[in-house]
Amino acid sequence: MKKNEGSDVTLTEVVMMTQDEEWVRLGKITTGTNIVDQELATCGVLYVTGEPLIRRSDDNVDALKKRLETYHKITKPLSDYYSLKGILYRIDAAKSASDVFNNIDKIFCAASAHKSYQDKMKI
CATH class of the missing domain: 1.20.5 (Single alpha-helices involved in coiled-coils or other helix-helix interfaces)
Structure with a gap:
């Protein structure tokens, strides 16, 4: 995936960027792991409640890629079909x-x- 600032990217690429540790480390994007703002988490602990951040076992780049592929292959065409019929x-x-x-x-x-x-x- 290209990491050029200001380039046009798809929604799928944006979602994948949230899983890219380099983008997160450089502060170009915040993670999507149970927090909205990087400042709310310190060492894997939620700032507001003090609870540890919980990550699902399938919360990883490979699983995310598979979910997105399934969406584009199965869900998106179905959504487009019903949209064209005027019943979405x-x-x-x-x-x-x-x-x-x-x-x-x-x-x-x-x-x-x-x-x-x-x-x-x-x-």
Whole structure:
């Protein structure tokens, strides 16, 4: 992977950069391992709670590469298919749990009100 500053990079490359120790060490990017800000962690301990940072056994570069390959091979084409059909709904999961639930509820209510859905549900 090229490490040229200012170059166009894909989302996959950005995710992989978070796992690149040289980029983290040089302060060009912060790690994605249970912390938002490098200053919150000291020697693998969460600053706020004092708890040790926990890393899953599959939280490594090889596993991440495999997950991203699977995403691009299987999930992305499926997402594109439903998007072209006009039936892919996007929800901002960064919002509150209540907002996310309400958005999901609206999608299901709209789908259940659709005639084709009602026809399928008749016994």
